[in-house]
Amino acid sequence: MKTNRKEFIKASALIGLGALTFGVKAQGNPIIEIPEVTDNIKPVNGKFELPPLGYSYNNLEPFIDAVTMEIHYSKHHQAYVNKLNEAIAKEPSLANKSLEDLLLNLSKMPSTARSAIKNHGGGHWNHSFFWKSLKTGTSMGxxxxxxxxxxxxxxxxxxxxxxxxxxxxxxxxxxxxxxxxxxxxxxxxxxxxxxxxxxxxxxxxxxxxxxxxxxxxxxxxxxxxxxxxxxxxxxxxxxxxxxxxxxxx
Ligand SMILES: [Fe+2]
CATH class of the missing domain: 3.55.40.20 (Iron/manganese superoxide dismutase, C-terminal domain)
Incomplete structure (x- = not known):
């Protein structure tokens, strides 16, 4: 198990926990398939960026109103991105790490940046995921x-x-x-x-x-x-x- 965990962490470091499925044998049990971590958010030129919303602010009307969407995306989400970037800029050891890598290993992050990664890195990941979870006119598969x-x-x-x-x-x-x-x-x-x-x-x-x-x-x-x-x-x-x-x- 220790070996597998070491291999997993090594793989994480190499690929930033991208689109792979890992197999782990836990204490004699059959191989457990670990699903890929959803997406892989990486900084561009050292900075995380607000992802494209993918639709207009009024697209989810009347269920979620356009003003809420605009403020939520352009103010709240942008603020999480900005504050995460401020924290990362102060910690060269974190440069170019994917957001998933930071979050998956949160307790190992430098104490100076851990709180910012938790609050603002979490905010960035959560909202990036949330926007993609929304769309009108789809049906359960x-x-x-x-x-x-x-x-x-x-x-x-x-x-x-x-x-x-x-x-x-x-x-x-x-x-x-x-x-x-x-x-x-x-x-x-x-x-x-x-x-x-x-x-x-x-x-x-x-x-x-x-x-x-x-x-x-x-x-x-x-x-x-x-x-x-x-x-x-x-x-x-x-x-x-x-x-x-x-x-x-
Ligand atoms: Fe929010």
Whole structure:
């Protein structure tokens, strides 16, 4: 197991945890397939950049309004990118590392930058993922339906559990749907934390993020005010099921 972990970390360093699937044999158990980490966000000329949104601010109307989208993307997300870059600039040892590499090994980051990576690096990754999770007019795909039924019993149980868990997140945070060891699971995280953080420490449990919802009030307050349940209900209307299907093995 130690050898495998060393090999995994070595591979991570070499490829920045890109698009590979790792096999790990955990203490005599059969090989466990570790799904690839979603995407690989790398700095360009030493700086992380705001990714293209991929659609216009009003594209998700009436479920998510254009003003919210514009402020969320161009102000909030941009601020996470800027503050992450400020922290990275002060730590030459972190130059050119992918965002996933920083997050997967968070506790090993220099203490001077760890908090910024957690808050602003997490913010950058979470929002970059979130924008791709949104699209109008898509339909649930067969791979998701099969896995969802196997993991939760049925689609209705999944959506109601996802909403209930999201309503229970106190203050700001996220709810995630992850794939781990072949099963879909619902997880939550406070602030800008996410399931990738320190996941490299237990590679056989490496999660693959499939879906996430931003539960910060800045994501919905202008339209839905304090009605998080209403926002959750709208969310299902703009989930990008095509993206989910593409992420699943
Ligand atoms: Fe946000």
């Amino acid at each position: 067969p791979k998701f339906e099969k896995l969802c039924n196997a993991s939760f019993g049925n689609i209705e149980t999944f959506t109601s559990t996802f909403e209930k868990v999201s309503m229970g997140v106190f203050g700001s945070g996220w709810t995630w749907l992850i794939l781990q060891n072949g099963q879909l699971k619902i997880k939550t995280s406070p602030n800008q934390e996410n399931p990738l953080m320190d996941a490299a420490a237990v590679p056989e449990m490496m999660p693959k993020v499939i879906l996430g919802i931003d539960l910060w009030e800045h994501a919905y307050y202008l339209k839905h005010q304090n009605r998080r349940a209403e926002y959750l209900s709208s969310f299902w209307k703009v989930v990008n099921w095509n993206e989910i299907e593409a992420l699943l093995p």
